[in-house]
Amino acid sequence: MKLTLRVWRQKNADAPGAMSTYEVDGISRDMSFLEMLDTLNEELILEGDDPVAFDHDCREGICGACSLVINGDAHGPERTTTCQLHMRSFEDGDTIDIEPWRASAFPVVKDLVVDRSAFDRIIQAGGYISAPTGTAPEAHATPVPKPDADFAFEHAECIGCGACVAACPNGSAMLFTSAKINHLNVLPQGAPERETRVLDMVDRMDSEGFGGCTLTGECATACPKGIPLPSISAMNKEWLRAVRKVRR
Amino acid sequence: MTRTLWDSSVGKKTVMAVSGLIMLLYLVVHMIGNLKIFFGSGEFNHYAHWLRTMGEPFLHYEWALWIVRVVLVAAVVLHATSAYQLSRRDIRARPASYVHRKPRAGYATRTMRWGGIILALFIVWHILDLTTGTVHPGGFQSGHPYQNVIDTFSTWYGNTIYIVAMLALGLHVQHGFWSAAQTLGAGNAARDRALKALANALALVLTLGFISVPVAVMTGVVS
Numbered sequence: 316m317k318l319t320l321r322v323w324r325q326k327n328a329d330a331p332g333a334m335s336t337y338e339v340d341g342i343s344r345d346m347s348f349l350e351m352l353d354t355l356n357e358e359l360i361l362e363g364d365d366p367v368a369f370d371h372d373c374r375e376g377i378c379g380a381c382s383l384v385i386n387g388d389a390h391g392p393e394r395t396t397t398c399q400l401h402m403r404s405f406e407d408g409d410t411i412d413i414e415p416w417r418a419s420a421f422p423v424v425k426d427l428v429v430d431r432s433a434f435d436r437i438i439q440a441g442g443y444i445s446a447p448t449g450t451a452p453e454a455h456a457t458p459v460p461k462p463d464a465d466f467a468f469e470h471a472e473c474i475g476c477g478a479c480v481a482a483c484p485n486g487s488a489m490l491f492t493s494a495k496i497n498h499l500n501v502l503p504q505g506a507p508e509r510e511t512r513v514l515d516m517v518d519r520m521d522s523e524g525f526g527g528c529t530l531t532g533e534c535a536t537a538c539p540k541g542i543p544l545p546s547i548s549a550m551n552k553e554w555l556r557a558v559r560k561v562r563r
Numbered sequence: 564m565t566r567t568l569w570d571s572s573v574g575k576k577t578v579m580a581v582s583g584l585i586m587l588l589y590l591v592v593h594m595i596g597n598l599k600i601f602f603g604s605g606e607f608n609h610y611a612h613w614l615r616t617m618g619e620p621f622l623h624y625e626w627a628l629w630i631v632r633v634v635l636v637a638a639v640v641l642h643a644t645s646a647y648q649l650s651r652r653d654i655r656a657r658p659a660s661y662v663h664r665k666p667r668a669g670y671a672t673r674t675m676r677w678g679g680i681i682l683a684l685f686i687v688w689h690i691l692d693l694t695t696g697t698v699h700p701g702g703f704q705s706g707h708p709y710q711n712v713i714d715t716f717s718t719w720y721g722n723t724i725y726i727v728a729m730l731a732l733g734l735h736v737q738h739g740f741w742s743a744a745q746t747l748g749a750g751n752a753a754r755d756r757a758l759k760a761l762a763n764a765l766a767l768v769l770t771l772g773f774i775s776v777p778v779a780v781m782t783g784v785v786s
């Protein structure tokens with residue numbers, strides 16, 4: 316395959332950025348999108364140019380490091396992560412636009428790499444449980460009803476990639492935050508911090524400069540793990556419950 | 564708790580949802596009341612008079628009406644203020660747009676802000692037209708709403724403003740009602756279709772009910 320790539324290039328956080336055009340040839344349909352970018356970078360290095368910086372780690376769709384907006388879609392045209400997107404989703408001769416996640420809470424570090432540490436700080440605010448250390452407790456000691464276990468599992472799938480924020484016209488982190496809160500709040504292990512967790516994490520989310528939810532639904536469409544839109548409603552319910560229960 | 568509500572994006576959205584639902588409840592009642600125009604001037608004017616004597620003898624003349632007005636003004640102010648503040652936050656959170664743009668979201672979702680502004684302007688005109696009579700075409704007679712309504716809908720601009728605003732209202736309610744359910748924590752996967760259907764039905768019934776009045780005046784069904 317022969318492709319034309321238009322890639323966002325930006326030297327550092329303070330430099331202005333712009334789209335640059337590159338041609339790549341000899342791309343196999345079975346390559347992943349990141350392997351296609353590796354091919355481009357090898358050529359750039361041979362020519363003495365600066366390679367395109369992009370985030371990646373596991374390359375198997377589980378770590379949440381990869382992050383590209385491809386032709387206007389976070390993680391590209393398929394419902395998967397960029398690392399699991401293959402070139403067979405494109406046609407020979409295509410022009411592909413590649414941009415970084417856009418949100419003021421995710422500033423560009425270089426080229427296609429953005430700083431997602433705001434997510435870490437939301438997790439630090441309440442995405443944990445207090446468990447005594449020592450031997451692992453007997454698994455059957457704490458029964459969890461099946462529907463609750465399913466609900467927790469569905470939300471535990473979030474890999475923290477930030478595609479939801481990138482896709483949202485308001486740069487909102489509600490889908491991510493709701494996934495983390497719902498995952499723990501429904502389980503008995505998460506019960507001691509049930510109220511403080513939702514209040515503190517939402518508070519942190521706001522102070523990091525993420526936008527609010529206007530129920531546009533772009534986040535859930537972009538999410539590679541299928542976190543559904545009603546998760547946000549479940550978080551709102553937890554928040555309203557906590558506001559009534561907690562005196563602060 | 565009040566501070567937590569107003570300071571948080573989730574809390575402010577709650578204020579927006581509750582004030583929106585209060586206005587929505589009022590509009591359903593208002594729309595049904597308007598349909599009494601089809602039963603002639605006697606019944607319509609009598610109904611308008613009853614709005615003032617409602618609650619008597621427990622309440623004094625017009626007290627109930629004033630209570631409704633105060634609640635509505637509070638709802639409009641809270642709704643518009645939170646809409647403005649939340650929108651500013653949303654725009655600040657996403658300063659740069661993508662070079663490669665895609666058509667996004669449904670029409671009703673994209674027009675919430677402009678639709679809201681149209682509704683705010685409409686509310687001002689509507690009160691000046693049919694409540695105070697300040698901008699009413701022809702002689703405004705307080706206590707004779709039937710004639711006042713006919714006067715307004717006998718002008719081309721009266722009909723245009725009203726019908727455009729009611730279409731905007733339908734779109735606003737279509738996305739707004741469903742959104743409010745999500746905001747208040749009533750949304751879940753099993754209920755989603757029912758909530759969307761209810762939102763569509765409410766929007767349709769409200770818009771058609773309100774628009775039937777100017778259409779009836781234009782076509783001479785009501786005169």
Ligand code: HEM
Pocket residue numbers: 527528529530576577579580582583584586587590639642643646647649650675676678679680682683735736738739740742743744746747
């Ligand atoms: C003063 C004029 C109005 C303005 C400026 C306005 C503005 C807005 C805006 C911008 C939104 C969406 C904001 C967001 O999603 O964050 C919204 C939502 C909403 N509006 Fe209005 N609106 C107005 C009048 C009305 C009226 C008359 C009703 C009654 C039917 C109404 C009912 C709603 C509801 C139920 C929502 C959803 C709240 C939520 O998302 O939880 N609005 N409004």
Ligand code: SF4
Pocket residue numbers: 472473474475476477478479480490491494534537538539540541542
């Ligand atoms: S909710 Fe989905 S899109 Fe958002 S961070 Fe988690 S996995 Fe990524």
Ligand code: FES
Pocket residue numbers: 370371372373374375376377378379380381396397398399
């Ligand atoms: S690189 Fe780990 S999810 Fe894509």
